[in-house]
Amino acid sequence: MKKKVLSLLAMLTVATTGAWAQDEISVTNTATNQWQFEMPASNVELEVTYYTAEEIDAMSHNLTVSESSTEHGTVAFTVGGETVTKAVKDDVVTVSVTPNEGYSAKDVTVKAYTAWDVEPSGGSEGTPSVQSELTVTPVEGQSGQWTFTMPEANVWVVATYAKNLQDAWIQTIADQTYTGEAIEPTVTVLDGETTLTLGTDYTVGYEDNTNAGTATVTVTAVSGSDYSGTATATFTI
Numbered sequence: 001m002k003k004k005v006l007s008l009l010a011m012l013t014v015a016t017t018g019a020w021a022q023d024e025i026s027v028t029n030t031a032t033n034q035w036q037f038e039m040p041a042s043n044v045e046l047e048v049t050y051y052t053a054e055e056i057d058a059m060s061h062n063l064t065v066s067e068s069s070t071e072h073g074t075v076a077f078t079v080g081g082e083t084v085t086k087a088v089k090d091d092v093v094t095v096s097v098t099p100n101e102g103y104s105a106k107d108v109t110v111k112a113y114t115a116w117d118v119e120p121s122g123g124s125e126g127t128p129s130v131q132s133e134l135t136v137t138p139v140e141g142q143s144g145q146w147t148f149t150m151p152e153a154n155v156w157v158v159a160t161y162a163k164n165l166q167d168a169w170i171q172t173i174a175d176q177t178y179t180g181e182a183i184e185p186t187v188t189v190l191d192g193e194t195t196l197t198l199g200t201d202y203t204v205g206y207e208d209n210t211n212a213g214t215a216t217v218t219v220t221a222v223s224g225s226d227y228s229g230t231a232t233a234t235f236t237i
Contacts, residue, residue, distance in 0.1 A: 023040075025037050025038070025040060025044070026038075034080075056088065057086075059088045059089070060086035060087060060088050061086060061087065061088070061089075061150065061151075061152070061153055061154045061155065062085070062086055062154040062155070063077045063084065063085055063086060063087060063093065063154075063155055063157065064154060064155065064156050064157065065157050065158075065159070066156065066157065066158045066159075068158065069097075069157065069158055069159035069160075071161075072099060072100050072103045072161040073097055073098050073099040073100050073103060073105065073159065073161055074097070074098045075095065075096070075097050075098075075108075075157060075159050076095075076096045076098070077093055077094065077095060077096075078093070078094045078096065079091045079092065079093055079094070087150040088150060089150055089151065089152040090149060090150060091149070091150040092147055092148075092149055092150075093147065093148055093149075093150050094139065094145060094146070094147050095108050095110070095136075095145065095146045095147070095148070095157060095159075096144060096145050097144040097145070097146075097159045097161075098144065099144065099161055102163065102164050102166075103161045103162065103163055103164060104143075104144075104161065104162045104163075104164055104228040104229065105143065105144035105159065105161060105162075106159075106160040106161050106162040106228070107159075107160050108136055108146050108157060108158065108159045108160070109133065109136070109157070109158045109160075110133070110134040110136050110148050110155055110156070110157050111131070111132065111133050111134065111155065111156045111158075112131040112132055112134060112151045112153040112154070112155055112156075113129050113131055113153060113154055113155070113156050114129060114131060114153055114154065115129045131151075131153060134148045134149070134151065134155065135148060135149075136148045162221065162225070162226055162227055162228035163191065163226060163227050163228070164227070164228055164229045165189075165202065165219060165220075165221055165227055165228070165229045165230060165231040166231055167231045167232055167233060169189050169190055169191055169196075169219075169231060170187060170188075170189055170217065170219060170231055170232075170233035171187075171188040171189070171190060172233075173185050173187065173217065173233060173234075173235035174235070175235065175236045175237075176215075176235060176236070176237045177237075178211070178212045178237050180210070181210065182206065182209050182210045183206075183209050183210070183215065183237060184204075184206050184209065185235060187204050187217055187219065187233075189201070189202060189219055189231075191227075196227065199222070200222060200225065201221065201222060201225050201226070201227050202219045202220060202221055202222060202225075202227065203219075203220050203222060204217060204218070204219055204220075205217070205218045205220065206218075209237065210237075211237065212237050213236070213237060214234050214235075214236055214237075215234060215235050215236070215237055216232060216233075216234050217232065217233045217234070217235065218230055218231075218232050219231045219232070219233075
């Protein structure tokens with residue numbers, strides 16, 4: 001497997017050696033100019049290919065972020081631990097989305113393109129001629145990070161965000177009368193002047209809502225909706 005990196009060292013191939021055949025071994029690019037592989041039960045042959053910075057730049061393709069992706073956060077790319085704006089074919093690119101306060105990273109879409117249907121101009125966002133959507137994998141244990149394998153083409157990245165629920169959005173719940181049974185008053189959630197929809201935007205849970213005293217309402221955003229997180233409020237029985 002040949003691996004290109006944005007530095008002087010650009011490719012490393014590892015293969016087992018035998019009398020008549022070679023078997024390719026999987027190699028992982030762990031950092032700039034560093035690779036890792038699992039040693040087989042045989043000898044290995046290493047092949048290293050060198051590129052100049054000019055040669056690498058000629059092979060590189062653009063990583064372009066949509067204008068909408070920066071409305072509620074920032075998007076950055078890394079390859080082998082280094083921040084980049086371009087990458088070459090087969091590079092594993094990490095997309096890191098850092099949301100602004102009050103938002104959470106929701107998802108990213110990555111598509112390959114070779115030209116623009118409408119060129120960006122006058123501060124407006126252009127439209128790329130899309131080739132195909134690429135497979136994007138969330139980084140386990142890392143919120144707001146995804147990886148994809150760079151194609152032999154420019155890529156267009158769109159990040160989406162979810163708005164974090166706020167306690168203040170839950171409208172005041174009137175005092176309730178003790179009945180001996182669990183009490184579940186209607187909850188209204190307002191995002192500014194927008195009324196959120198139960199079951200679509202959020203679900204509701206109740207605690208300590210049977211006996212006289214203070215009960216708690218927890219509003220939880222529905223996965224995949226335009227909202228994220230939880231918010232709480234109380235009411236009196």
